[in-house]
Amino acid sequence: MEGQLCANLEISVEKPPGTSPPSFIALLKIYRELLVSKIRNTQCLIDNLINNEYFSTEDAEIVVQFPTQADKVRKILDLVQSKGEEVSEYFIRVLQKVTDAYYELQPWLDEIGYEPSENICSRPVVNTDPVSRYCQKLRHELGRDSKFVVSYAQREEMLLEETYSNSIMEMVSFTNESLGEVCQLEALFDDAVGLINEDGETIYVFGDAGIGKSILLQKIQSLWARKQLDIGAKFFFRFRCRMFSCFKEDEAVCLKDLLFKYNCYPDQDPAEVFHHILQFPHTVLFTFDGFDEIYSNFDLSSVPEMCSPDEPIHPLVLLVSLLRGKLLKGSKKILTARTGTEIQRNIIRKKVLLRGFSSSNLKEYTAMFFKDEGQRTLVLNQLEANPNLCSLCSVPLFCWIIFKCYEHFHSMYDSHELPDCSVTLTDVFLLMVEVHLNRSLKTSLLKNNTRSQAEMFKARKETLLALGKIAYRGMGNSFFIFEQEEVTAANISEEDLQLGFLRTVKGYTGFDSQSTYEFLHLTLQSFFTALFVVIEERVGTKELLQFFNECSSTETVQPTCLHIPWLKKHLAGEDPFRNNEHFHFTNLFLCGLLSRSKQKLFRHLVLPAVIKRKRKTLITYLGESMKSHLKGLTRSRLLNYNQIQVQPNFVWMLRCLYETQSEKVGKLAAKRMHANYIKLTYCNAYSADCSAISFVVHHFQKRLALDLDNNNINDYGIKQLLPCFSKLAVIRLSVNQITDHGVRILYEELSKYKIVTFLGLYNNQITDVGAKYVAKLIEECSSLEYVKIGANKITSEGGKCLAQAIQKSKTMFEIGMWGNQVGDEGAKAFAEALRNHPTLTNVRLTKNELDDEAAMSFAEMLKVNKKLVHLWLIQNQITAKGVKYLSEALKENTAIKEVCLNGNLISQEEAKAFENEERIICF
């Protein structure tokens, strides 16, 4: 267009200053063909011309008779020009005001420098463009739909704005290494951060059950609807992946219908709106929630990779084509799934990991939830006293349930305390069910001071069974949506529905012809499934253990749970969409519900003999499967240690064992491990899992090494490890969420027993405050040899404390300080500490803002020191001058093997001067 513009401008319409204003008629003549090619929407022009009585209805009728858009524009131009200057100017004014419809002409308007006259400014312009109207409608509907977070029952909804709290969100690499925290949601779409594959188009958000993936999408939707998310998206289409399971194998839908029928339908000219979307895909944002929830028999390998935007085809094919960028290439897409869901790399652009609430997020959420200050303080105090509960609360869903239960009981009884002992997830869900049942009681019954969970469950046994039955049936087939007939067939009454365990869902059948239902949360369906298996007397051994078998059988075939058939060929007969996390949850609840402590609760629901039989079967099974699971683990023989390296599924095993609350089971697990070094790295363990770890580990008789590197453990998790510290000789907690508070607990505990030799705290959130606790530990604990505290937030102050403590230590062998900011002052202190150190051999001060002064201090130290072997000063600001000091010093030192200086301010040319000193490594 620009070329055309320039050519046209040569026939200048601008008049010299002082002469009469430009002729708009002339402008329309000169740019006639440009206008004809760029104006796609004539209706808006006609509407406005009629509104202002520039056009009569006959004029409009004449225009409409022309078959093509171009001819319509030509006719409008003819009519407008024939009506004179004012109408011609108004025509241009409409093009200027309705930017949405005529955005392609905005550069032209700039070029001609159009400024409306006073008279024309007073003339109203209304945007009747179907695309703009659709965008407005979409914003309105999405804004309305994202306003509330659906809670217990539809009648009690929470405003998203008063609920949503920030949580930990990290961009990660393909191998899940952190690439930095996401502080603003716009960053999700910003290529400057976290981009791992420029050919991929999908932003993949993942995290555990209830961690907040859906609510994050809701937040994004709400911000977009309020124009508070500046990412250039004009259209927003949201889908829940479980919807795709609702289509029959032979169903076919075209892209237009998928977009409009399942989201928001254009009131005018759907074809034009769709055409616009096809033309400008980069203005479209899709969200696909819960990829792990798709279940379908549809065979994707039978369809071609490419599909046309106009042709009806199975919706799963459309989904896949959109994700792969085969349809609407360039559109923005966010896909969520639970951790462990395998998505092939080539569709991923960025990976975002949700880690739940940090301790400060939890405080913010508590403040939001409990508006009353007194109540808030009470809850915070109770939480503080119960780290077990706090660690459960790092998962927002569990936190919400716990708070809701507290709120409910507090309002019903004069006071209510959060549980003060260990709480299992089964306890939390039982409490939730009780609250739902409790809420249905008539108000007159409400105010009393006693409550009996057992009574409540007994009174509603039939309801629980009915809900359990439908949950169980769905779970077996990975169905999470239920048709009205299924609900009726399961004997779920209207009154049962009112309890709010099931909620109605819209939008799965296109035009909402019939009600469909789903459980409030998938974990609740897992819970009801387990409840059914426990209280239905006819359930035999096979059914009882059915979901354990599901988990183990898929694992043997495909350890990563779900794989995507359209991207990787799958084995014949295997369900391609199967993710077994909901089975894991079912098993976990089964262990909890069959635990001895729940005996009382079930006494009135099932015959005690039946429960006993089921418990026995379960415990025997756990014992057996534990044995085979432990046998299959990788074992290594290390100096002083027998190491086992576990897989993420081991955490599920520990969780199940913990839910049983049986000391006998915990003890057996400890015994069967036949190891004293447990490597639980990259297992996606979160803080509450530390309760389960302690549950087993505290049974160990002797000293033990526990490696929890690369998990999601915060300070509350550290508190949960309290029963283990007396045994721990090696404790590795690198790449977790530990702050100074957690380090303080570590100091207090580890200094009591003084057996720790290795402390790994690399890549956490430790500042100088935490560094001081580590320093105290080094001073007080003569057993300590290795400390890894790199990639934290330690400055010269913390650096100095650590160095001084090391100076006093007679055992320290290695200190890792990579990626802190100790600077030259800190470096000086380290040099001083090293001068005559009897044991310290490895020092890593990579990336610590050190310059030549630091190099000089180390050079002086090296002249005296006789023990240091490796000194890493990589990626600092040391110049050739500093290197010279160091190389001179090495003449007097035979102990040291290497001084690594890669990534400093030394050129290849300068490095040649030190070529003879092989121990100086510059490149």
Ligand SMILES: Nc1ncnc2c1ncn2[C@@H]1O[C@H](COP(=O)(O)OP(=O)(O)OP(=O)(O)O)[C@@H](O)[C@H]1O
């Ligand atoms: N950031 C948050 N702020 C406030 N509440 C939250 C937040 N994240 C989650 N919640 C609470 O937890 C509930 C469950 O969250 P959500 O459904 O988003 O989890 P999810 O990760 O999608 O789980 P799943 O994988 O099981 O579907 C929400 O309804 C809300 O009450």
